[in-house]
Amino acid sequence: MNKTIKILLFSDIFIVTGFGLMAPILAIFIKESLIGGTIFAAGMASALHILTKASVQLPVGKYIDRTKSRRKFLILGALITAAVPFLYILINNIYELFAVQILYGIGSGLTYPSWLGLWSRSLDDDHESFEWSIYSTLVGVGTAIMAMTGAAIAQYMGFNVTFLIVGFMAVIGWAFLFSLEAERKKKKAREHSFYHKRRKIVAHPD
Numbered sequence: 001m002n003k004t005i006k007i008l009l010f011s012d013i014f015i016v017t018g019f020g021l022m023a024p025i026l027a028i029f030i031k032e033s034l035i036g037g038t039i040f041a042a043g044m045a046s047a048l049h050i051l052t053k054a055s056v057q058l059p060v061g062k063y064i065d066r067t068k069s070r071r072k073f074l075i076l077g078a079l080i081t082a083a084v085p086f087l088y089i090l091i092n093n094i095y096e097l098f099a100v101q102i103l104y105g106i107g108s109g110l111t112y113p114s115w116l117g118l119w120s121r122s123l124d125d126d127h128e129s130f131e132w133s134i135y136s137t138l139v140g141v142g143t144a145i146m147a148m149t150g151a152a153i154a155q156y157m158g159f160n161v162t163f164l165i166v167g168f169m170a171v172i173g174w175a176f177l178f179s180l181e182a183e184r185k186k187k188k189a190r191e192h193s194f195y196h197k198r199r200k201i202v203a204h205p206d
Contacts, residue, residue: 005123007134014173018173021165027042031032034092035092073114075174080106148168
């Protein structure tokens, strides 16, 4: 497993499993803690996130394929996503919730095609299925554990503590992504060195 794959994997473990802490409690938080909060409002909030993500990711995916700016969009999208749990602490009504969900959708729409593009291009030859399996297993198990943990934290310590933990986990996952640029430069330097060594061998064979 190469360095880029490891960076993307560890980043998603923190971000995705962190958000798993909120999965079982978000609808309850909306209904019990926000002005105008209902089960229908929770459904609307989820729909706003998904629809915004779907609207953003198609043009972003096309743009980053053309400009090769996956890392920049991934870091920006992950930063927006990491801000969402902290914003949940500050909101008071469903209209503020809807605004946060739209922002969440924008972050997801920037992150998803960027992450998938980098992951797909970085998979090791003949190990693609295994590396996808590692990702699915670690993130799946982590999300399951965090869902149970998040419910316990929310019940005994409150929603805000849960959101803070999710936010800090997402920030850690976001910070991992800054290693991608350093890894890209190292890879480019290795390729450059290899190219010149080959030229030297061809130009001066024994």
